[in-house]
Amino acid sequence: MRGASKESLARAEQALAGAAPAEGLGSELFSIAKLLDGNGALRRALTDPAQPGEAKVALAGQLFGGKISARTQEILSVAVDGRWVSGRDLGDALDQLSVEADVAYADSRRKLDEVEDELFRLDRVVAVERALADKLGDRRIPVAHRQALIHGLLQGKADATTLRLVERAVDGRGRHFAGSMRAYQVAAAARRNASIATVRVATDLSEAERTRLAAALGRQYGRDIQLNVIVDPQVVGGVRVDIGDEVIDGTIAARLDDAQRRIAG
Numbered sequence: 001m002r003g004a005s006k007e008s009l010a011r012a013e014q015a016l017a018g019a020a021p022a023e024g025l026g027s028e029l030f031s032i033a034k035l036l037d038g039n040g041a042l043r044r045a046l047t048d049p050a051q052p053g054e055a056k057v058a059l060a061g062q063l064f065g066g067k068i069s070a071r072t073q074e075i076l077s078v079a080v081d082g083r084w085v086s087g088r089d090l091g092d093a094l095d096q097l098s099v100e101a102d103v104a105y106a107d108s109r110r111k112l113d114e115v116e117d118e119l120f121r122l123d124r125v126v127a128v129e130r131a132l133a134d135k136l137g138d139r140r141i142p143v144a145h146r147q148a149l150i151h152g153l154l155q156g157k158a159d160a161t162t163l164r165l166v167e168r169a170v171d172g173r174g175r176h177f178a179g180s181m182r183a184y185q186v187a188a189a190a191r192r193n194a195s196i197a198t199v200r201v202a203t204d205l206s207e208a209e210r211t212r213l214a215a216a217l218g219r220q221y222g223r224d225i226q227l228n229v230i231v232d233p234q235v236v237g238g239v240r241v242d243i244g245d246e247v248i249d250g251t252i253a254a255r256l257d258d259a260q261r262r263i264a265g
Contacts (some may be wrong), residue, residue, distance in 0.1 A: 001085070001089055001092070001093070002085060003085050004082070004083040004084065004085055005082075005083075005084045005085040005086065005089040005093070007082070007083075008079065008082025008083055008084060008089075008093065009082075009089075009093045009096065009097075011078055011082055012075060012078050012079040012082065012093060012097055013097065013100065014078075015074060015075045015078040015079075016075050016097055016100060016101060016104070017104075019071045019074065019075065020071070021101070021104040021105040021107070021108040022069065022071055022101075022105065023105055023160075024069060024072075025069065025071055025072055025075075025098075025101040025102075025105065026098040026099065026100075026101035026102035026105065026164065027098070027102075027164060028068045028069060028072040028098075029072060029075065029076075029094045029095075029097050029098035029101060030094070030095060030098035030168055032064070032068075032072075032076060032094050033091040033092070033094035033095040033098065033173065034091075034171070034173065036088075036090060036091040036094070037088075037091055037173060040087075042063075043087045043088070043090065043091065044087055045059060046059065046060060046080045046090060047080070047084045047086075047087045047089075047090050049083060049084075053080070053081035053082075054081075056080040056081065057077045057080055057081050059080075060073075060076050060077060060080045061073070061077070064076065075097065076094075079093060079094060079097075091173070095173060096187075098168070099165065099168075099183070099184055099187045100187055100191075102161050102164060102165055103115075103161075103184075103187050103188050103191045104191065105161060106159065106161040106188075107191055107192075111159050111161065112188060112191060112192065114159055114162075115159050115161050115162045115165075115188060116185060116188040116189065116226065118158045118159060118162040119162060119165065119166070119181060119184055119185050119188065120185060120228050122154070122158075122162075122166060122181070123178065123181045123182065123185070124230065126177065126178070126181075127178065133177070133178075135149060136149070136150065136170055136177050137176065137177055143170065143171050146170045147167045147170050147171070150163075150166050150167060150170055151163065151167065154166060165184050166181070168180070169181050169184065185228070189226045192224060192226070193223060193224060194223065194224035194225060194226045195221065195223055195224070195225055195226070195243055195244065196225075196226050196228055196243070197214075197217055197225050197226065197227050197228070197241050197242065197243045198228050198230065198241070198242040198243075199213065199227050199228065199229045199230065199239060199240070199241050200230050200231075200232045200235050200239070200240040200241075200242075200251075201229065201230075201231060201232070201235055201238075201239050201240075202231070202232065202233060202235045202236065202237060203231065204229065204231050205229055210227055210229065213227065213239070213241075214226075214227050217241065217243070221243065225243070235251050236251055237251060238250040238251035239251065
């Protein structure tokens with residue numbers, strides 16, 4: 001997001017931060033985002049820059065009052081009172097807020113680490129199981145059927161917050177499943193003021209090695225680092241680390257490639 005939309009999202013995030021975490025808050029915010037996706041007239045009415053914020057807040061109250069929790073209504077009011085560069089930015093903001101609300105709820109129950117780990121593990125399973133990935137991403141299959149598939153896989157094996165987020169990733173609001181899952185992991189890490197480092201190694205790291213690597217990266221980047229370790233047979237010795245757009249490639253294969261380029265150059 002940019003400009004006024006970014007500022008409006010920040011104000012809505014402040015309102016969310018001031019609200020007590022609740023189990024249904026994220027689901028309600030996401031439901032409103034979905035409603036806006038399918039109703040252009042409503043989306044325009046709630047984001048019309050020609051209308052005063054008070055009028056848009058009143059409209060949101062008329063439409064949703066008594067149908068959503070007081071917490072959700074308060075956050076929605078702050079959101080519609082803002083200015084949005086694009087009408088769709090409001091839906092995107094509510095979607096993002098819904099994830100942050102679920103992450104906050106998991107944190108309030110001391111389940112954040114568990115949820116973060118479950119999201120990462122499922123992300124890896126789907127990345128490897130091509131048939132499963134194809135089914136989850138097949139838009140010809142109704143969303144409810146794809147959500148039922150993931151629900152069957154995770155029921156009794158994952159935290160309720162994880163299950164809600166994964167079902168939401170299947171819905172996607174037009175985004176790919178993998179992209180949504182990674183965004184959820186980033187949101188979970190951000191809750192702890194941490195960044196995610198995806199670490200690729202040929203053989204798994206011991207707990208001591210993970211601790212040393214996380215500490216070294218934390219010193220380098222000046223913040224806590226959450227390691228997501230992927231064992232990749234294509235890695236020939238050493239470690240490859242991806243943090244956001246940055247890559248630290250200390251694998252033997254990378255050094256050989258670099259040497260070959262130097263010789264050829």
